[in-house]
Amino acid sequence: MIIDDFVVFDANGLYCKYGDFYLDPKQPINKAVITHAHADHAVSGNHHIYTTAATLAFMQLRYGKSAGKVIYTADYNTAFNIGDVQLTFIPAGHIPGSAQILMEYQGTRYLYTGDYKLQPDTTCEPYQYAKADVLITESTFADPDVMHPDPVEEIKKLNDIKINILLGAYSLGKSQRLIRMINDYAPQKKILVHHRIMPINAIYQKMGFELGNHQIYGRKLMKTQEEWIYIVPPFTFDSYFRATGVKRLFASGWKNLQVNAQDTLFISDHADWNDIIKTIEQTQPKQIWTLHGNGTHLKNHFNNNIFVKLLS
Numbered sequence: 001m002i003i004d005d006f007v008v009f010d011a012n013g014l015y016c017k018y019g020d021f022y023l024d025p026k027q028p029i030n031k032a033v034i035t036h037a038h039a040d041h042a043v044s045g046n047h048h049i050y051t052t053a054a055t056l057a058f059m060q061l062r063y064g065k066s067a068g069k070v071i072y073t074a075d076y077n078t079a080f081n082i083g084d085v086q087l088t089f090i091p092a093g094h095i096p097g098s099a100q101i102l103m104e105y106q107g108t109r110y111l112y113t114g115d116y117k118l119q120p121d122t123t124c125e126p127y128q129y130a131k132a133d134v135l136i137t138e139s140t141f142a143d144p145d146v147m148h149p150d151p152v153e154e155i156k157k158l159n160d161i162k163i164n165i166l167l168g169a170y171s172l173g174k175s176q177r178l179i180r181m182i183n184d185y186a187p188q189k190k191i192l193v194h195h196r197i198m199p200i201n202a203i204y205q206k207m208g209f210e211l212g213n214h215q216i217y218g219r220k221l222m223k224t225q226e227e228w229i230y231i232v233p234p235f236t237f238d239s240y241f242r243a244t245g246v247k248r249l250f251a252s253g254w255k256n257l258q259v260n261a262q263d264t265l266f267i268s269d270h271a272d273w274n275d276i277i278k279t280i281e282q283t284q285p286k287q288i289w290t291l292h293g294n295g296t297h298l299k300n301h302f303n304n305n306i307f308v309k310l311l312s
Contacts, residue, residue, distance in 0.1 A: 002134055002287060006103075006110055009312060014112075014291070018105055019085030021050070023112055031082065035114030036098035037062070037172060048072070050082065052089055054097025057203050058172060076125070079104075092116040093127030094269055095173035096207055102130055111283060112136040115292075117268070118275040119151055123176045123209045135285035136311070139293030140270045141253060144301070148253055148272040154265055155181045158189060161247050161263065164228045165189075168237030168250035168259075171197050173269055175231050176204050176211055178251055182229060183212030192217045192230040222246075273297075280306070 007016050013025035021031035028045030035041055035051075037058035042051075044059075049068035051059070052075075059067040074080050076099065079088045089099035094115045101112040111132035118127050141148070155178075158165065169175045175197045182189050191214035193201065198216055205211070214231075222228055225245070232240070237250060250257045253268025271279065276298070280288060290298060291311040299308040 001106070002108055003105070006105065006108075006134070007112070007136065007289075007311075009291075014311070016085065016103065019083040019087075019103070021082050021085075023101060024114065032068070033082070033087065033101055034059075035092065035101060035112070036094055038095070038115070038170075041114065050074070050080075050087070052076070052097040052099050054203075054207060055099070056097075057207075058097070058200070061199055061203065076128075090130050091125040091128045093118060093121065093124060096124045096204065096209060098124065100128075100130065102132065108133050110134045110136060111285075113138055113279070115140070115270060116279075117271050118278065119148065119268075121177055121269075123180050123204065123211065124173070129279070129282040132283050132285050134287045134289060135280060135283045136289045136291065137276060137279065138270065139276070139290040139295045139298065141268070141272045142276050142290065142293055142295060143297050144273050146253075146272050147274060148268050149266050151181065151267045152185055154267050155185045157263065157265065158182065158186045158229065162227065164222060164225060164246045165230070166237065166240055166243055166246040166248045167229050167231045167265075168234055168248075168257075169231055171233045172200050174251055174267070175233075176201060176209070177269070178231060178267070179211045179214050180209075183214075189227050189229050191215070192221060192228055194230075194232045194236055196233060197231065277301075 012027045012029050014023040022029050024041040025032050031048045032046040033050045037055045044063040044066040046068050048070045050072045053073045076089050079086050086104040088102040092098040092100045103110040109132040193214050248259050249265045250259050251265045251267045258264045287307045289309045289311050295310040
């Protein structure tokens with residue numbers, strides 16, 4: 001039997017009272033199950049944290065001892081219990097260590113996706129499908145008008161830009177994916193990386209994710225026109241709005257983050273409409289609960305053939 005209030009939102013985030021834990025809480029709490037290490041899902045200061053080893057490594061890099069006081073890590077597809085709820089981490093394909101959370105309680109399976117993508121990405125574990133009675137899915141791009149282009153074809157656009165490029169990207173996940181893809185599909189480019197991204201790259205290397213050629217930024221290098229691509233986090237990208245001698249690009253699935261109409265770089269680490277529909281088909285849920293976006297389009301699409309509830 002599906003329990004309507006198995007997870008609910010309160011001031012701290014998404015709460016499961018049947019196991020007394022939160023999923024990706026917004027504030028420090030007692031028991032936090034964390035899907036991945038992006039800051040909007042993994043806050044510091046929680047007492048107990050349950051996550052994958054990769055997510056923990058990134059959290060410890062960012063937060064140090066504040067990552068969590070009592071830490072439990074589990075491998076993918078290895079069940080553990082919090083109270084009466086059995087949980088299993090399943091690869092989400094978002095960044096290394098990212099996990100869907102399968103929760104089993106009284107014979108019913110609830111699958112919380114966290115952030116996920118189906119597109120191929122050699123810098124993280126691929127998405128893994130799982131069957132569930134309830135699919136609790138992010139709906140960041142749950143809109144029939146949003147179809148992500150082929151990321152390889154997007155990266156190949158860089159081959160046509162012969163001046164240096166200032167490339168904005170999130171430090172964890174997107175930057176490493178870009179480094180690998182540029183090496184694979186625009187190999188004549190020379191990659192420079194902001195100093196804050198380099199420690200994250202080192203963790204990738206330790207995990208066995210080879211990124212390819214890149215080096216730390218040097219001002220003298222960037223002053224030469226040798227098809228350099230300088231990858232920087234958003235705060236640095238924004239501060240360089242007057243930069244000369246470079247083409248400014250920002251890698252994102254969001255149209256509003258593209259900085260010029262002529263040269264766009266639509267590379268997203270979230271599922272688009274088609275991928276969400278495919279995930280639903282493979283998961284075969286009896287109900288769909290949506291969050292982290294607008295689930296209205298999914299509700300209209302299924303038109304009561306599958307019950308859709310908008311959590312947020």
